[in-house]
Every structure is written in structure tokens, then in C-alpha cells.
Amino acid sequence: METLRITGGRRLRGAVNVAGGKNSSLAIIAAAALAADVSTLENVPHCRDVTTLVEILEALGARIAFVPGRLTIDARGLTNHAAPYDLCRSMRASFYTAGVLLGRMGRAQVPLPGGCSIGARPVDFHLRGFAALGAKVVTEHGFVKAAARRLRGGLFYVPRSSFGTTTNMMLAASMAKGTTVLQNAAREPEIVDTAVFLNLMGARIRGAGTDTITIEGTDELHGSTYTIVPDRNEGGTYLLAGAATGGDVLVEGMIPEHVTALLTKLEEAGLEVVPGTDGVRVRATGEIRALDVDTAPYPGFATDLHPQMAAMLTLARGTSRIRETVFESRFAYTDELRRMGADVRVEGETVHVNGPSRLSGAPVEAPDIRGGAAVVIAALAAEGETEISKVENLDRGYEGLEGKLTLLGARVVRDGSAGIREAG
Ligand code: EPU
Numbered sequence: 001m002e003t004l005r006i007t008g009g010r011r012l013r014g015a016v017n018v019a020g021g022k023n024s025s026l027a028i029i030a031a032a033a034l035a036a037d038v039s040t041l042e043n044v045p046h047c048r049d050v051t052t053l054v055e056i057l058e059a060l061g062a063r064i065a066f067v068p069g070r071l072t073i074d075a076r077g078l079t080n081h082a083a084p085y086d087l088c089r090s091m092r093a094s095f096y097t098a099g100v101l102l103g104r105m106g107r108a109q110v111p112l113p114g115g116c117s118i119g120a121r122p123v124d125f126h127l128r129g130f131a132a133l134g135a136k137v138v139t140e141h142g143f144v145k146a147a148a149r150r151l152r153g154g155l156f157y158v159p160r161s162s163f164g165t166t167t168n169m170m171l172a173a174s175m176a177k178g179t180t181v182l183q184n185a186a187r188e189p190e191i192v193d194t195a196v197f198l199n200l201m202g203a204r205i206r207g208a209g210t211d212t213i214t215i216e217g218t219d220e221l222h223g224s225t226y227t228i229v230p231d232r233n234e235g236g237t238y239l240l241a242g243a244a245t246g247g248d249v250l251v252e253g254m255i256p257e258h259v260t261a262l263l264t265k266l267e268e269a270g271l272e273v274v275p276g277t278d279g280v281r282v283r284a285t286g287e288i289r290a291l292d293v294d295t296a297p298y299p300g301f302a303t304d305l306h307p308q309m310a311a312m313l314t315l316a317r318g319t320s321r322i323r324e325t326v327f328e329s330r331f332a333y334t335d336e337l338r339r340m341g342a343d344v345r346v347e348g349e350t351v352h353v354n355g356p357s358r359l360s361g362a363p364v365e366a367p368d369i370r371g372g373a374a375v376v377i378a379a380l381a382a383e384g385e386t387e388i389s390k391v392e393n394l395d396r397g398y399e400g401l402e403g404k405l406t407l408l409g410a411r412v413v414r415d416g417s418a419g420i421r422e423a424g
Contacts, residue, residue: 002391002416004402008361008382011284012191012247012408018235018254018279019045019399020069020228023093024190026053027227028168028197030096032073033057034104034175035201039223042292044071045231045399046394050120052091059084060097075223082109085142089114091396092164098144099171102135107147112139116368116393119327125158125165132156133169133176152179153217161186161297166213167194174203176217188298189258193229200224223294225317232258234302237373239282240305242408243271244312244381249408250281261301265291265309267318290318290355295325306351307374313353314342315381320353333371338379340386361386369397376401380410391416 020043029050032039044050046068054064054071061077081101088094092115101108115121127137127144132155135148153176158165166186173180185191187209195208201224204216235254242249243266256263256275263273266282270289274281291313297305301325313320314337324330334344334351339362343354363386366372372394379386388394391414396399402412 001389002414004376004388004391004394005413005415006361006376006379006386006388007411008359008380008384008386010245010380010409010411012242012245012249012405012410013381014408015250015252015254016238016404016407018230019189021045021193021231022047022234022397023048023163023233023388024193024229025050026093027096027190027194028226029053029057029071029073030093030100031171031194031198031201032223033060033062033075033078033100034171034221035075035223037223038072038132038221039076039201040225041071041073042225042227043069044228047399048396049091049093052087053093054085056087056097060101064182066286076322078104081105081107083111085111091115092121095126096168096171098126098130098146099168100152101148102130102148103172103175103391106151108151109143109145111143117332118330118368125160125162125294126168126391129156129158129165129169130172132182133172151176151217153215155181155183157183158185161211163188163191166191168217170195170198170205173215173217174198174205174221175219178217180215180217182213182215183211185211185309186297188210189229189232189251189255197224197226200350210284216254230254233257233302233370235303236262236282236302237377237398238404239266239280239306240308241377241380241405243269243282243284243288244315244377246284247408248281250279252279256280256395262305265293265301288312288316288356290316290320292321294323297326300405304370305329307370307379310334310344310351310353311337311374311377314344314355314357314359314378316353316355318355320355322351322353323350324351330371332367333374336367336371336375337378339364340382342378358383360384363387363389365390366393366395373398379403
């Protein structure tokens with residue numbers, strides 16, 4: 001078992017480069033699997049969820065080479081329609097193979113996906129979407145089986161503006177016969193990134209980034225070359241770590257417009273925010289003020305930054321409130337923060353944080369990707385040493401975490417065997 005040992009109390013200062021987007025990469029790698037030939041993707045982060053998706057697509061017949069930053073995928077041999085159970089059950093994005101296989105060969109057998117324990121996370125919206133494209137869909141023995149002689153375009157209202165459903169529908173509908181209209185579509189930058197890549201492959205998608213996306217299906221998509229958008233969640237994590245330690249952090253390459261809701265809240269908390277063409281810088285100038293935050297689909301405050309924001313707010317003066325509206329149980333991190341001396345309480349869908357707390361190092365665990373990041377932030381701000389277990393959850397979403405933190409002046413040591421471990 002690997003652990004991270006963090007000796008807290010050092011202000012983070014300096015610059016780090018933002019990685020390519022994890023969630024964008026997962027959707028775009030899946031899109032590349034629709035092609036009749038080879039795609040090259042740049043700026044792909046080397047994190048466990050990406051390598052798991054690579055293994056899944058290889059099991060389906062794709063040939064993939066992944067060197068730091070660059071992934072080449074040759075989808076010519078992708079002819080297997082049954083996705084492997086063990087790999088898929090560890091990760092939510094494995095379910096994109098359903099849209100890919102259905103679009104590519106008209107049939108898919110895909111296990112119900114796993115992923116972070118942050119809510120029930122069913123796939124009912126995805127299944128309704130496939131049915132709206134004319135697929136016959138059944139779920140039995142832990143697998144979804146979907147088939148259609150040829151998908152046909154249709155109108156679909158995306159419930160709760162679901163990110164994954166919007167992605168899966170863009171994948172499948174790109175190869176349907178006729179036009180698909182998605183209403184109440186997700187508007188995340190990663191949706192736009194995926195649509196731009198699919199269009200480079202020969203798809204005809206309009207409206208990505210708005211709540212109505214129109215997809216004209218086509219018979220064949222070809223491979224293309226593309227650079228993945230920067231990871232706003234990774235970048236936001238380093239900005240919040242800098243703020244929590246009273247530091248001054250520049251995240252190079254981060255796109256300020258992708259994190260407007262976060263930057264607005266950081267300013268409201270009294271931090272100095274400098275958005276620029278080279279990235280985003282956040283500097284602590286004194287006391288941090290308490291905040292009221294509601295998570296929401298983009299462009300609202302990202303649920304993927306909620307736990308890290310809560311960790312920072314343990315250092316703010318007053319009572320903060322974070323209402324989680326996207327996932328019903330994204331709160332496991334609060335137990336870990338309490339072990340470190342934070343005054344954090346969950347009531348329904350709301351987290352109440354009373355601060356400032358004097359955090360002290362303790363043995364804790366990373367309960368999920370972003371909850372793990374919250375624990376890391378608290379450890380960086382705490383007095384003494386924190387030992388974090390279940391590091392594999394952090395490795396699912398963060399590339400080179402301890403290297404980047406060390407660059408910013410943190411004391412972080414990884415104990416245990418080297419390399420990225422199996423997804424949790
Ligand atoms: N939902 C359903 N049924 C469905 C689909 C979604 O009830 O068929 C519910 C979910 O349970 C949730 C809400 O609808 O309560 C929204 O879920 P959404 O589909 O938008 O999320 P997702 O596609 O499962 C992606 C990211 C998450 C991120 C969310 C929201 C990936 C692989 N995952 O999940 O990222 O939090 O969108 O932005 O892209 C992370 O990176 O740590 C992470 C969890």
C-alpha cells in the first residue's frame with residue numbers, strides 16, 4: 001500500500017504547469033475509438049483513469065501507444081463489442097464504450113460502471129438516450145446490452161444536464177442516420193473540447209457549449225490530431241492549496257474563463273486573483289473570509305472543486321456553507337478533515353464549516369479523487385505530519401501530484417512501491 005506523508009505548515013509559492021484535462025481526455029479518447037483509423041492526442045495526463053480506459057479499449061481491439069503527454073490510438077482493429085467487466089467496474093468513464101460500440105457497430109455489451117463513491121450514479125439517462133436513438137436496451141446480470149441495426153437521430157432532453165449522458169449521446173449520435181438534437185445538454189468546456197475533436201474527425205456537431213446541441217450523423221469518422229484542453233479541476237486544486245497555506249501560486253496554462261465561478265469566490269474570500277494569458281495566479285493577502293457556495297453544472301461552481309474549497313474554508317474566519325447539488329453523497333472527506341481538527345458538519349446536502357481551525361497532522365485516507373485532494377490541502381496547511389492512505393484514489397485523477405507540490409515548496413514523500421496503482 002502506498003501512502004503520502006505530508007509535513008504541513010509551509011506556504012506554497014511558485015508556478016506549476018496545469019495538466020491536460022482528465023475528463024476531457026477520457027471523452028476524447030473514447031471519441032477517437034469511433035474512427036476508422038489513427039488519432040494522435042497531445043496533452044493527455046498520465047493518471048490511472050486514463051490508463052484504465054486505454055486498457056479497456058485495447059481489450060476491445062484498439063492499438064494504443066501512450067508516452068508522457070501523447071497518446072496514439074489506432075482503432076482499425078476495434079471489433080469486439082463486449083467490454084471487460086473488471087476494468088469497467090472501476091471507472092465511470094468506462095461507460096463511454098457503450099456510445100462508441102453502439103455508434104460504431106450497432107451493438108454493445110458493457111458492464112454497469114463504477115467510479116468514485118460520491119452518490120448512486122446510475123446510468124438511466126444514458127440508456128434513455130440510446131433508446132431515443134432507436135436502440136433496444138436491456139440491463140441484465142450487471143451488464144447493459146444495447147443493439148440497433150442502425151442508430152437513427154432523435155430528439156432527447158438530457159435530464160439534469162448530465163455531463164456523461166451528453167458525451168455518450170454525442171459519441172453515438174455522430175454515427176447515427178439523421179439528425180439528433182440534445183436539449184438541456186451539459187455546457188462544460190470538456191463537452192466543447194469533445195465536440196471540436198469529433199468535428200475534426202468528420203462529425204457535424206453544432207451548439208456545443210450551449211444547452212442545445214445538434215448532431216448530424218455520418219457513416220464514417222476518420223482519425224485526427226488534437227491537443228486536450230487544460231484541466232480546470234487540477235488547476236483549481238493547486239490554487240486552493242496555495243490559498244489554504246497563505247501562499248502565492250501561479251498555475252501556468254490554466255484558462256481563467258473556465259473557472260470564473262471559482263475565481264469569483266476566491267476574491268470574495270479576500271484572496272488576490274490575477275487571471276492572465278499565461279495562467280491564473282492566486283495570492284493570500286491576509287485573513288480568509290467565510291463563503292456561501294452552491295455547486296452547479298458549468299458555468300456554476302464545479303462539484304469537482306467542492307471538497308478542496310471546503311478544506312480551504314476550514315482556515316477561513318466565520319461559518320461557511322457549501323451546498324452540493326450535483327452528487328448526493330460527496331461528503332466522505334469531511335470525516336477525514338475532522339480527524340485533523342476541522343469543525344465540519346454535514347446537514348442534508350449542505351456542509352457547514354466553522355473556522356479558522358488549527359489543523360493538525362493525522363493518519364487519514366483519500367476517500368475519492370477530489371475528496372483526496374481536499375485531504376492533501378488540509379495536510380499542507382496542518383501543523384505536523386499527515387499520513388494519507390488510499391493514494392490510488394488521488395492517482396486516478398492527478399498526474400505527478402507530489403512532484404508539483406514539491407515544486408511549490410511542500411514537503412511530500414510517497415512511501416510504498418513506485419508507480420501508478422490499480423484504480424479503486
Ligand atoms: N445521473 C443519473 N443518471 C444518469 C447520469 C447521471 O442519475 O444516467 C446523475 C448523477 O448521479 C449526478 C448527476 O446526474 O447526480 C450529474 O451527473 P453527470 O452525468 O453530470 O456526471 P458524470 O458524467 O457521471 C462527470 C465527471 C465527474 C464530474 C461530473 C459533474 C467524468 C468521468 N466524470 O461525471 O468527475 O463530477 O461529470 O461535472 O467526466 C471527477 O473528476 O472527480 C469526477 C467525479
